[in-house]
Amino acid sequence: MSEPSTETKVETAEAAALDLANVSDDDRSGALHAVADAIEDAEAKILAANEKDVAAAEEKLAAGDYTQSFVDRLTLDAAKVESIAEMVRSVAEQDDPLGETLEARRLDEALELYKVGVPIGVVATVFESRPDALVQIAALALKSGNAVILKGGSEATHSNRVLYELIREATADMPDGWAQLIEAREDVDTLLGMDESVDLVMPRGSSAFVQYVQDNTKIPVLGHTEGVCHVYVDSVADLDMAADVALDAKVQYPAVCNAVETLLVHESVAADFLPGMLARYADAGVELRGDERTREIAADADDATDVAPASEADWTQEYGDLVLAVKVVDSLDDAVAHINTNGSKHTESILTDDADRAGDFMRRIDAASVFHNASTRFADGYRYGLGAEVGISTGKIHARGPVGLDGLTTYKYYLEGDGQRVASYAGENPKPFLHEEFEGEWVPGHLASTR
């Protein structure tokens, strides 16, 4: 049998979504446990497929096309396979994100409105070359009752195919075709054109790619364009604590979007704080770029540290690497203005021992996550306790910051009536509405006996 077209795959998923919306949590979670078991059982097969991808990647590494960290992220071993299975189980064991009555309101006697959580429908994801991403996204989609279109990085083709087939077979009881794999780059363009069938697209990967998706589809896009995160060391910060946190925010894992890119330091503590801090960064291999005041302090220090001059472009750049821009600011106001002008609304942190100044900063910063005395690196679905994440959104619409199961749901209004007509509530002697909130779950047809 020839491979179905992308159109057929998407339409199959669209039909499956209608059924999947009404599969019970027990059945969805049971299917996820079956996926976890299947992944463990097929460890050898998964590793064999992954070896092919890794071998191809290592050739490109030798040719200088890939970095070692890229190859590392692609590579699976027995422990990683086990952790993927565990992740699927943890998603299965989350609370059901569907069916919750979010609001109940009596519009009139025997006229009751219920707002109930439901799946979005068909979600499409285009993700980077980590084989665990495919499983994580598929697990979150199934738990939240959504059909899913999966497009992984071509470098992980063999791994993704095996994992996809395992998922498909282990979820044979679920509505047929609820998960679809597409592989070619041109299929992404076909997918992006199917805005009648796909309800949400979540691109992961480079900013340029996310931008490409946003520019080429009418489907709503949930994605982060970049993470230009700041740490601001305030005039009344505990400077030892600040140095530990600021170091962690840059060096603990510099390749990710929640790593700090610009350090801001209040002028009143800059001379005390910066010489030691800059030396620690330099020891950790961080390349430093500073404004004039930072460079003067660095140069004047007993133990001078190399700080290159920062250009305007440095203040808005996501380095994603061991590079840091450093600036001395005159005030908390200046820090807020700098961040709101140059930041990407991802994650911002103030280090201070003054509660009022912390609150002022946090309220005024326009970002998905604003921290007080903590590393920006905490901005993550797992650390936030969301179980897992489909991505981190820097947009403000639908879902913001780390996006877990909640971000894959929407709601539906159910109205239970008894034959009501709008004409009774309009015109000359309109009936008034009651509009009383009440506690209650939607029970279909429970008002029928009132007539």
Place this chain on the structure above:
Amino acid sequence: MSEPSTETKVETAEAAALDLANVSDDDRSGALHAVADAIEDAEAKILAANEKDVAAAEEKLAAGDYTQSFVDRLTLDAAKVESIAEMVRSVAEQDDPLGETLEARRLDEALELYKVGVPIGVVATVFESRPDALVQIAALALKSGNAVILKGGSEATHSNRVLYELIREATADMPDGWAQLIEAREDVDTLLGMDESVDLVMPRGSSAFVQYVQDNTKIPVLGHTEGVCHVYVDSVADLDMAADVALDAKVQYPAVCNAVETLLVHESVAADFLPGMLARYADAGVELRGDERTREIAADADDATDVAPASEADWTQEYGDLVLAVKVVDSLDDAVAHINTNGSKHTESILTDDADRAGDFMRRIDAASVFHNASTRFADGYRYGLGAEVGISTGKIHARGPVGLDGLTTYKYYLEGDGQRVASYAGENPKPFLHEEFEGEWVPGHLASTR
């Protein structure tokens, strides 16, 4: 002073939004009460401006360019001005949509995450020629702490200018430039290109216009493309009740998106139900288009009703007028399939006395609102008790169905720490996370004393 450019207006709104996010509910509501008072005080001025718009519209009516109902919607009188002021007061008196702690989770000792409701930022609206729309949208935006760009229909230019100036003057205590009026069609294109500054655009008006906006911007769009709503009369419906509701759904106000466009009737009751129903529609001036079975029943009835043959295009058309498509279906399954294939996910209603069949239909229909024994015309922000609405969304992302104040908010994560670094929770001996939900409001800096 010359009029600022659209770019300047949007950038001014962007700056105002940052401040408006931190204005108290008392101050926002107080400003709205001032707007309501100003509108009442300026009744004569408002009506004089409106007369100019109406005079111009009546010339076009005489020339056959406008309909009478269009001119009616444009026309204000003393009672309408009073009702606009009352609407503003009712928005002012709604619960504050901002600042609510939606979740609080202890990630670890002295590391607390709060998810708090905040405004979206800058919302832009492009709306039809009803002068009350400008005031309603501005009131909802201010109550929810958002800066707003207003573009009304050119036919209401004089009315909109006066109303906008009244709002601007009455809200002089609010952050400068929080509301901006743009007037020319070309300014809309400038606006749609400013996706860095505008967080959400809400087009109201024709489907073609909403489509134009979706095709020409990277700003997230909240809008409804069309309302192809259905009423399904089930095999076990109370047929008298069904006839009253089905009539209301079409004729009470046919020009709006929540009016029914297709009536589906179970074959087992079609011969009983349709002859009388079709006659009532015909008496009410409704033009009928039916499938073969409907036309046969209509022709065979003692009192035959004219039913034209429906074409395929009729099943997906939003008439917005006294026109109705009618189809006999073999089963509830067929009704669900017809609606999920042809509907626009707006509002669907089943009329039945069987609770199980009602629940089955309601769960399986993919639409923002699904009703049991009630007219589709109830799908409306005011009737739902949302206070007022900025529009009805047929999309599934962010807000669905009638959109009130909630749809104009997003959330922000606040993390209160004590100097935590991610390195402590990673590597060889990682600290575990607690991830305990708790009841509590965010108090900035309340953990500072724990160190």
